[in-house]
Amino acid sequence: MLNLTYSYRIYPDAIQEAQMLEWMEQCRRVYNYALAERKDWMNSRRCQLNACSLRSEYIIPADTPYPNYYAQKRNLTAARKVIPELDSVHSQVLQEALARLDKSFRFMQQREFGFPRFKSVGQFRSLLFPQFKTNPVTGWQVKLPKIGAVGLNLHRPIPDGFVVKQVRVVKKASGWYAMLVLESDISIPDPMPIGNSIGIDLGLEKFLAVSTGKLVARPKFFVQLQSKLKWLQRQLKDKVKGSNNYRKAQSKIRRLHERIHNTRREFHFQVAHQLCSNVGMIFAEELNLKATSRGMLAKHCLDAGWGGFLDILGWVCKKRDVYFARVNPNGTSQTCPKCGTHTGKKELSQRVHHCVECGYTTDRDVAAAIVVEQRGLTAVGHTVVLPVEVNRLAVPVKQESLRGNSWKPTL
Numbered sequence: 001m002l003n004l005t006y007s008y009r010i011y012p013d014a015i016q017e018a019q020m021l022e023w024m025e026q027c028r029r030v031y032n033y034a035l036a037e038r039k040d041w042m043n044s045r046r047c048q049l050n051a052c053s054l055r056s057e058y059i060i061p062a063d064t065p066y067p068n069y070y071a072q073k074r075n076l077t078a079a080r081k082v083i084p085e086l087d088s089v090h091s092q093v094l095q096e097a098l099a100r101l102d103k104s105f106r107f108m109q110q111r112e113f114g115f116p117r118f119k120s121v122g123q124f125r126s127l128l129f130p131q132f133k134t135n136p137v138t139g140w141q142v143k144l145p146k147i148g149a150v151g152l153n154l155h156r157p158i159p160d161g162f163v164v165k166q167v168r169v170v171k172k173a174s175g176w177y178a179m180l181v182l183e184s185d186i187s188i189p190d191p192m193p194i195g196n197s198i199g200i201d202l203g204l205e206k207f208l209a210v211s212t213g214k215l216v217a218r219p220k221f222f223v224q225l226q227s228k229l230k231w232l233q234r235q236l237k238d239k240v241k242g243s244n245n246y247r248k249a250q251s252k253i254r255r256l257h258e259r260i261h262n263t264r265r266e267f268h269f270q271v272a273h274q275l276c277s278n279v280g281m282i283f284a285e286e287l288n289l290k291a292t293s294r295g296m297l298a299k300h301c302l303d304a305g306w307g308g309f310l311d312i313l314g315w316v317c318k319k320r321d322v323y324f325a326r327v328n329p330n331g332t333s334q335t336c337p338k339c340g341t342h343t344g345k346k347e348l349s350q351r352v353h354h355c356v357e358c359g360y361t362t363d364r365d366v367a368a369a370i371v372v373e374q375r376g377l378t379a380v381g382h383t384v385v386l387p388v389e390v391n392r393l394a395v396p397v398k399q400e401s402l403r404g405n406s407w408k409p410t411l
């Protein structure tokens with residue numbers, strides 16, 4: 001089973017647009033209601049029996065079960081019978097709003113932080129049609145239940161052997177889009193772990209380091225776009241809330257967010273393709289979500305978009321028949337790739353790995369990438385080749401000489 005998501009621009013007419021916006025608003029209400037229900041239930045059970053605060057008294061009877069996805073779905077079906085606004089929305093689309101909430105609760109439990117928030121007006125910007133009995137896409141239209149046929153720019157054809165499983169309609173700053181989730185029964189065998197191997201280490205100072213010694217710099221355009229974003233956000237502050245100028249500034253910010261997202265994605269695809277050339281195996285660290293998205297480093301990590309990159313890399317590898325695996329990330333930067341000695345924790349400012357046991361010296365992130373590669377090779381049963389004795393970066397090491405190796409993808 002193979003899944004793909006293709007994104008196409010769609011052009012709803014005024015009536016369809018109004019209808020879809022109304023549906024999003026109803027989905028938002030359902031989402032918020034369901035979130036409040038879960039929150040109330042949790043609050044009513046948080047207090048201790050002997051010290052019940054006024055705020056969290058038992059408003060909800062003690063034997064009421066937790067409002068999980070299935071309970072909320074049943075309640076929704078009942079509510080649709082009495083609330084005509086809800087009834088006018090396609091039932092599965094509304095249920096998907098509940099599913100989305102359920103997903104964010106499960107994600108929170110996984111990460112142990114990030115309680116789902118209420119969505120304000122206009123913050124619910126997508127509708128998911130989860131099921132289609134027949135192909136909804138003709139050459140120039142997509143047929144959505146209850147909405148009707150919406151004009152679609154099929155700028156690239158749906159590949160042979162694929163059927164449309166789901167359609168997600170998204171309202172972005174630049175217009176309306178349909179994300180088609182395509183599925184195929186064709187099974188493509190997973191790539192075998194053979195050929196040359198590389199390990200990669202994702203970093204903060206540079207985007208990533210490859211075990212071969214290459215460093216991929218963090219693209220400069222992000223800094224430029226971010227500072228533009230900050231400037232626009234300052235502009236917004238001076239405008240009167242709700243005024244025409246406020247809305248104009250807001251839409252500029254939304255468009256820039258979209259552009260940053262697209263640029264980052266494009267960069268990730270380019271790096272992924274370059275990594276895949278002339279190799280048979282790629283190993284990367286498993287990302288620890290709990291550790292990375294927290295604290296001081298959070299902003300940088302999110303900007304680098306590591307999680308998204310590894311997903312894209314995995315996908316590109318599969319497409320190009322390269323074996324891809326993630327390895328245990330613990331202590332990769334504290335192990336000497338040559339002799340395996342535990343070198344102790346390095347400060348972020350310490351850019352060079354120098355082993356006191358065997359004298360092996362190299363860039364700190366390259367050393368970590370080599371360790372990642374070694375772990376991956378061991379996991380798939382290959383023999384590990386230790387790095388060569390004399391390293392070109394033997395002491396003294398200048399920061400500049402490392403920078404010189406920076407490998408920038410052509411943009």
Ligand SMILES: [Zn+2]
Pocket residue numbers: 336337338339340341355356357358359360
């Ligand atoms: Zn060593």
